[in-house]
Structures are given as structure tokens and as C-alpha cells.
Amino acid sequence: MREITYLEAVREAMTQEMERDEKVFLIGEDVGQYGGAFGASFGMLEKFGPDRILDTPITELGLTGAATGAALVGMRPIAEIMFMDFLTLASEQLVNQAAKLRFMFGGRATVPMVLRTPAGSGTGAAEHHSQSLENWFAHIPGLKVVMPSTPYDAKGLLISSIRDNNAVVFVEHKLLYKTKGPVPEEPYAIPLGQADVKREGKDLTIVATSVMVSRALEAAKTLAEEGIDVEIVDPRTIRPLDAEPIIQSVIKTGRVLIVHEAVKMGGYGGELAATIAESRAFGYLDAPIVRLAGRDIPIPYNRTLELSAVPQVPDIIAKAREIVQGKV
Amino acid sequence: MSNEMYLEWYRQLVMIRRFEQKSSEMYQLGKIGGFLHLYIGQEAIAVGSVAARQENDHVITAYRDHAHALVVGIEPKLIMAEMFGKVTGVSKGKGGSMHLADVNRRFWGGYAVVGGHLPLATGLALAEQYKHTDSATLCYFGDGSTNIGYFHESLNLAGTWQLPVLFICENNQYGMGTAVARASAVTAIVDKAKAYGLPASQVDGMNVMKVYEATQKALAAIRAGEGPQFLEMITYRFEGHSMGDPLRYRSSEEVEKWREDDPIGILERHLLSEKLADKATLEQIDKSVEQELEAAVKFAEESPLPSADDLFAHIYVEA
Numbered sequence A: 001m002r003e004i005t006y007l008e009a010v011r012e013a014m015t016q017e018m019e020r021d022e023k024v025f026l027i028g029e030d031v032g033q034y035g036g037a038f039g040a041s042f043g044m045l046e047k048f049g050p051d052r053i054l055d056t057p058i059t060e061l062g063l064t065g066a067a068t069g070a071a072l073v074g075m076r077p078i079a080e081i082m083f084m085d086f087l088t089l090a091s092e093q094l095v096n097q098a099a100k101l102r103f104m105f106g107g108r109a110t111v112p113m114v115l116r117t118p119a120g121s122g123t124g125a126a127e128h129h130s131q132s133l134e135n136w137f138a139h140i141p142g143l144k145v146v147m148p149s150t151p152y153d154a155k156g157l158l159i160s161s162i163r164d165n166n167a168v169v170f171v172e173h174k175l176l177y178k179t180k181g182p183v184p185e186e187p188y189a190i191p192l193g194q195a196d197v198k199r200e201g202k203d204l205t206i207v208a209t210s211v212m213v214s215r216a217l218e219a220a221k222t223l224a225e226e227g228i229d230v231e232i233v234d235p236r237t238i239r240p241l242d243a244e245p246i247i248q249s250v251i252k253t254g255r256v257l258i259v260h261e262a263v264k265m266g267g268y269g270g271e272l273a274a275t276i277a278e279s280r281a282f283g284y285l286d287a288p289i290v291r292l293a294g295r296d297i298p299i300p301y302n303r304t305l306e307l308s309a310v311p312q313v314p315d316i317i318a319k320a321r322e323i324v325q326g327k328v
Numbered sequence B: 001m002s003n004e005m006y007l008e009w010y011r012q013l014v015m016i017r018r019f020e021q022k023s024s025e026m027y028q029l030g031k032i033g034g035f036l037h038l039y040i041g042q043e044a045i046a047v048g049s050v051a052a053r054q055e056n057d058h059v060i061t062a063y064r065d066h067a068h069a070l071v072v073g074i075e076p077k078l079i080m081a082e083m084f085g086k087v088t089g090v091s092k093g094k095g096g097s098m099h100l101a102d103v104n105r106r107f108w109g110g111y112a113v114v115g116g117h118l119p120l121a122t123g124l125a126l127a128e129q130y131k132h133t134d135s136a137t138l139c140y141f142g143d144g145s146t147n148i149g150y151f152h153e154s155l156n157l158a159g160t161w162q163l164p165v166l167f168i169c170e171n172n173q174y175g176m177g178t179a180v181a182r183a184s185a186v187t188a189i190v191d192k193a194k195a196y197g198l199p200a201s202q203v204d205g206m207n208v209m210k211v212y213e214a215t216q217k218a219l220a221a222i223r224a225g226e227g228p229q230f231l232e233m234i235t236y237r238f239e240g241h242s243m244g245d246p247l248r249y250r251s252s253e254e255v256e257k258w259r260e261d262d263p264i265g266i267l268e269r270h271l272l273s274e275k276l277a278d279k280a281t282l283e284q285i286d287k288s289v290e291q292e293l294e295a296a297v298k299f300a301e302e303s304p305l306p307s308a309d310d311l312f313a314h315i316y317v318e319a
Helices: A006-020 A044-048 A060-072 A084-098 A134-138 A151-163 A211-225 A244-253 A268-277 A280-284 A303-309 A313-324 B003-028 B043-051 B066-071 B076-083 B118-131 B143-147 B149-161 B189-194 B208-223 B252-259 B263-273 B279-302 B308-312
Strands: A003-005 A024-028 A053-055 A076-080 A113-119 A143-146 A167-173 A180-182 A196-199 A204-208 A230-234 A237-239 A256-263 A290-294 B058-062 B107-111 B137-142 B165-171 B200-204 B229-234
Touching (some): A006 A151, A006 A180, A024 A044, A044 A053, A060 A113, A084 A134, A084 A143, A113 A151, A134 A143, A143 A151, A151 A167, A196 A244, A204 A211, A204 A313, A230 A244, A244 A256, B003 B208, B043 B137, B066 B076, B076 B279, B118 B165, B143 B165, B149 B189, B165 B189, B165 B208, B189 B200, B208 B263
Parallel strands (some): A024 A076, A076 A113, A113 A167, A204 A230, B137 B165
Antiparallel strands (some): A003 A180
16 A cells, blocks of 8 residues: 555645535644645645635634634634644633533534644654643543544544544644555545554553554564563544443453553543543453653753653553563 | 614613513522623614624624524523523523524524634634625624733734624623723723724714614625724623622712613604604503513423433534
């Protein structure tokens, strides 16, 4: 199969959906002439024109509200927020409005929109351009939160998100943009709320999201050489969560390590750990449920400090060994 | 202006006034919970401006929304039932007083984060611009909202993209208990709009005829392609911000002075002096409003409560 990058997969999903449905448009800061801060929409202005690729002022709150309002009257906007950190500015419209209008008006309104945003550290972008805030939004009934970890998932999940009749937060990872993988040329949809087993194994389950999936896969290679056979489950959407494959995996391996980039305190790992502990998998556990997550600090600029702030491959290897060797 | 139109305005003004009084009564009886914000004193704005809209225009407003809901045509009983928390309410008992909406009437509801609906209004207008229709969006908000970021981001976006939106500021002199001059560096709200290139004018918000004329002119300008417009309606709320407001921030002399400009009185005097209606006709309208409201309360009382199943309904669109 043809291989393209994660970034190209995102662009292809948007392009194909815009070709299919005139109600879909892209709105965001520098998405048009500039082509998107990371180039996600590069060339789309030339293809679709300024009526469908809308360059906004610097107005996260305003553009998120404009997208929400347009969605209320039947459009299917894709809003790009240049960095997830800026979702703090957009969050009022997302949390109080987009997520709640359907419920608040007794089911009489729908908000079919997607809010795409790049998250995560690893680019030296420092405190204001590196956060992973997905759990803020996973906490909100009425929103869906999607976190693709591969080019294939990025395309299929973005197509589903655009076709979904709810407000979807689509979290892309900056470090994944340049990663390549097989992606079908034709449009295809991966259902939201469907976890994926990225690697099968019998000794330890690793539940990882976004960029941590690829780090876990790399760690698994080293661990395999040591005779530790790791299974990796990627929830792909954290709201709704497809818990069953995770539970089944933990029942099989008896051990689980949860890995995400966001700060551990109040992070999604707590939700995953509780989901496992509350399930029938609890009785099968041979070791405590362990979380490996971002340190309890903002993301620093300095390269060494930045790398230490979030889980890296050696951290995953070390933690997996500890669990399997009964040292936790 | 036809006689029927004047009489309809009179009916709507009286309906809003009496609806609010009835709501207040029901609140005190414990039939309505939460917050309740009365529109008494400001009636001419909702009546005169919505009268000027065309059917495909959108309406969106803040939490003081009973009047807008009534004038777009939602039956009083459906609003009363909503405030009673009944499943027959316009938002199925889930929104209450502050979140009335009827999408079929293009009324996108009441919003209770001050200013939070202004960005949504730009979105409604953007969608119509995108579809190349002649629909405009009427967006209502109070003077207090003009100090928050939403206002400035929305006016800037509307001005930049020339969106078909009419911003209607209902300047009732106070954001909750804070007077305009204590909260706004610029006390003429129109000046804030002008900063974003929007044609803006002040209107006597107590006079329904003046409100209608100004709105009609502004909507015509939007439809002529002149871009977003701004009206500052000068008005006053005769009652407190919400129920239980101790009213420590204004004098009773001030309130009494504004009450001389009662919007119902202004129209009534005009109708009688110009011989457009006689006293008996107006009394007949008053009586029919009273009957409709009694029926509305009865309907709300007798309506069923939401069921346990309703709790989880309407969070997501399934499939």
C-alpha cells in the first residue's frame, strides 16, 4: 500500500470530505494563504478557494464560536486551533456551548463540527506551545475526543469525525506529523469509540495514546529481546472509550502499564486505571496498575529538560521490566 | 403602519409584561426554580425589533430571554412549562428560564455566560453568507457584555468578513448591579462598535415604533450588502437583575423617573391620541392575554415531569 505521512493523511481526509460535501469548510488562523502552521492545509486554498478555506484573525474564542454557530445551522465546519495550548482560549465556546446546546435545548439542536489541534512536546516550543490537555475535554459530556497515533488512523478517524453529528476534538501530535505509514487512497471511516490492538503479546498490556503508541512499540522490540512479550492497546478515542479490548487484554496478560504524555495528576491514565480496577479484569491482575505519564511540571524549553518531562522509550522499557519482574 | 400591526405590538408588549409578572408570582410560589430574570421595562426592544425581521432571519439572545421567545412566536404555555421543568417545555425541561430556544423558528436561544453567544451569532451569519442567502442574524445582549472579550472578537470578525449580523445592545444601564460608567471605559456603547467599523446608532429603546424603524433600516442595510450593523437601545429594567435583587445600587427616584417612559404607556398614548384604537379594544386585548396566561399556567401545572430515561437523552446524536 502507498505510504504517506500523518500530516498528509490529515490533509487528505479534509480534502476528500470537502470534495464530497459542500457543507464542510475549514476555518482557522493562517490555514489559507500560509497553509497552516504545520502545513496541514497546504494547497487547500488553491483547490477550494477563500470561501471554503477561511483565514481568521487571531481569535480562538471567536472562530470556535463561529464554527459552532455555523454548525447549528447545518454547516460541518472543521476548525483548526494552531496549538492545543490555545484551546484554553477556545474552551468556553467548546465546553459551555458546543458540548451542551443539544442537551440544553432538549435535543432540538445539533453541532456537527470538528476542532483539530496539534498537541504535545518534543519540538522545543516551550511552555505555551507544548501541552497535552485532552483530558480537560474528555471530562465534558457532549464532546468526543479523538487521538490518532498513525497516519492510517489519522485519515480514517478524521473522516469519521467530520461525518459525526457531534462536536469532536481531534488531537494531532506534532511529532507524528512527519511519520509515514500505509494509507489507502480512497476515503474510509474508522468508527469513533473503537480501540485498536497495535501489538499482540502475553506478558504485559501497555495502554498508550497518541505519540506514546509508537514509543511503546519501539520499547516492545527491546523488551521482546529480553523475553518480555508486550501487548499494546491504543484507545484511539478517549471519549467515548472502548474499554472492552483493554479489559480483555488485561485479563490475558495480568499486568498493565498506562502511558500518556499529559501530566499524570488528573490525566486520562487515572480514568483508564479506574476503568480496569472497576472491571472483571481486577481479579486477574498479578501486579498493581501502573501509570507512566508526564511529570508534574510545565514543559520546559531546554532540550534535555524537555525530554525528561514526558515518557521516553527507555522509561517505558524500565517501567515494563519493573512490573514484569514484580518490582512495583 | 397598519392598525393591525400596532395592535399586535400592543398585545405583545402586554403579553411580555404580564408573562413576567406571572412568572414572578410562580417563582414566589416555588413553581419556578433557579434564576429568573425579568424583562419588564425593556419590552419595546424585543417587540419592535423582531417585528422588523423577515422569516428566515435568526434570533439569538442572552439569559433575559422570555420576551424574545414570546415574540418569535413560541406559545406562552411552552415557555411556562419549561420554567416549571416539565417535559412539555420548549427545551423539554432541560434548559429552564435562561435557555429557551426553538430552532424551527430560527430562535437559537438564551445563553447564560454573559457574551458567550456573540461568537455563535457570527457563526449563524457566516453560514448564511456561505450559503448566499438573504438571511440576517439579530443578536441581542446587554451593556455588560460589551466589556468582555467575546464582544470584541465577534465585532472584529463580523466587521472583517462583513457578516450579515445586526448587533442589538440592550443598554439597561446596569450589568447586574454595576452601572455602565463603573464598568466601561467608553460609556457610549456605540463608540465601541464604531471602533470595528460598524455603522452604529443609539435608539430610544422604550418606544416600540422607534425600535421598529431603526431595526428595519439596519436590516435593510445588511441586505443591501452594507455589512454588519449595530444598534444601542437605550432602556431600563424596572425590576431587579434577577429575583431577590436587593437593588442597593440605584435609587427609587431613578426607577420612578424611568417608569414615566413605560413602553406600554408610550404606545398606548400614541394609539389613543391618534385614534388608532379605543380604550375598549385595548382592554379586550388585556383580557385575552390574561386568559392565555391562565391557560399557560394550567398547562404547565398539569404537564408531566421528565422521565428517568430523559436524563441521558440528547447528549449525543446517535449514529
